[in-house]
Amino acid sequence: MTGRLMAVISVLAVTGLSALSLGGPVFYFVSWALVLMILYAMVSLLAARFSLTFSQHLESDRLERGDTGKLHVMAQLKSPLPIGPLRLPLRLPEGQTDALMEARFMRESAAAFTLRFPHVGQWPVGAGRVILQDFFGLIRMRIKLKTPLPEVLVLPRAFEVLPLDFAKLDDGRALPGRSGEDITSPEDTRAYRLGDPFKRIHWKLSIRSRELVVRRFEIPEPPDTLILLDCTAPLGGEEKPDGKARLIDTLAETALSVAAMQMSDGQPVRLPLYGQRQSEFHADRQGALTLLKEELAYQTFDGGVAFDRVLGLELRRMRRTGATIVITTRLDAAVAEGVKNIRASGPNVRFYLITFTMNAPEYSPYIALLQQNFVEVCYVTPA
Numbered sequence: 001m002t003g004r005l006m007a008v009i010s011v012l013a014v015t016g017l018s019a020l021s022l023g024g025p026v027f028y029f030v031s032w033a034l035v036l037m038i039l040y041a042m043v044s045l046l047a048a049r050f051s052l053t054f055s056q057h058l059e060s061d062r063l064e065r066g067d068t069g070k071l072h073v074m075a076q077l078k079s080p081l082p083i084g085p086l087r088l089p090l091r092l093p094e095g096q097t098d099a100l101m102e103a104r105f106m107r108e109s110a111a112a113f114t115l116r117f118p119h120v121g122q123w124p125v126g127a128g129r130v131i132l133q134d135f136f137g138l139i140r141m142r143i144k145l146k147t148p149l150p151e152v153l154v155l156p157r158a159f160e161v162l163p164l165d166f167a168k169l170d171d172g173r174a175l176p177g178r179s180g181e182d183i184t185s186p187e188d189t190r191a192y193r194l195g196d197p198f199k200r201i202h203w204k205l206s207i208r209s210r211e212l213v214v215r216r217f218e219i220p221e222p223p224d225t226l227i228l229l230d231c232t233a234p235l236g237g238e239e240k241p242d243g244k245a246r247l248i249d250t251l252a253e254t255a256l257s258v259a260a261m262q263m264s265d266g267q268p269v270r271l272p273l274y275g276q277r278q279s280e281f282h283a284d285r286q287g288a289l290t291l292l293k294e295e296l297a298y299q300t301f302d303g304g305v306a307f308d309r310v311l312g313l314e315l316r317r318m319r320r321t322g323a324t325i326v327i328t329t330r331l332d333a334a335v336a337e338g339v340k341n342i343r344a345s346g347p348n349v350r351f352y353l354i355t356f357t358m359n360a361p362e363y364s365p366y367i368a369l370l371q372q373n374f375v376e377v378c379y380v381t382p383a
Helices: 002-024 025-051 201-210 245-265 288-300 307-320 332-343 360-372
Strands: 052-058 062-064 068-077 086-092 095-101 109-116 120-126 127-134 140-144 151-155 185-190 211-217 223-230 267-273 277-282 321-328 348-354 376-380
Touching: 025 052, 025 127, 025 140, 052 109, 052 127, 052 211, 068 086, 086 267, 120 288, 151 288, 185 360, 223 245, 223 307, 245 321, 245 332, 245 348, 267 307, 277 288, 288 376, 307 321, 307 332, 321 332, 332 348, 332 360, 360 376
Parallel strands: 062 151, 223 267, 223 321, 321 348, 348 376
Antiparallel strands: 052 068, 068 109, 086 095, 086 127, 120 151, 127 140, 185 211, 267 277
């Protein structure tokens, strides 16, 4: 019921009482005209309710963050009784808005709405219901659509980052407690170099050749770049417009960017995802980046395994890891200790802190701890 209908009912009550009291034909004419208006409004809306055909679809269901897409809407009315324009409450990535479109008798009406997608993720868009109103604007009727809303997957964009060097394996400066070689597969020998462990010296061959010779072992595969992404709910951003969504964008795009950089030289990259949707990406060719974009876009960043526990679980991979990249919005004692343990196990480590407040004093002791353990610390501020 609308305010206009209340006004018509009020006028009808006055003219009806006047007609019954005074018997004037003018009052009867106005009263019957108002009654017919109300009846027409009800009948036309009921006819439209059961004869309306409505559909909607997106021009593309895959877009990169910041791109625009088009939502196409079609409506057709099989009832000959005219009604007012359809009101469409549209659900958009940036909020809700109302749109109007005409519904014609036995002719398909079409409308296209240009939508901008500013944040990474899976976004349902379109109209979840249609609001019908009669020609006079007296009555409104809401129709809930049975078909699900069209969804668009907004993919992260990559940006340029510096490559992270691998830890040295066989240059005479072997890292303690870590080897990328298969010690069961001797491959060759070479001259002894300062820093080689004595257990690798081939004593019989050294005596025969009168110089120290060490064994070289087969390296079955190049070491991985391990990317550890925090898939839990991001910290901070409450006082910023779209702060949480911007932090999520930056988390996903930083992970994509470092993976693209490391894979540009054919280096294998491994990225386990411990969020609500758990999976693992492993590839060494940039052609696989499309798959990584989709996996990152599907992450909701609102749950999953606690990140400090992820750092502990991934310690088992360090024997096959040449470099580790840690990406998170949180830096506390547990996270700093986990990163320090990873660095102590061998690989070079780069730590990306995603934050709006990079100069926050609470970060200082943990950053100093990481730097003392030769961890490269980088800040990324969300755009």
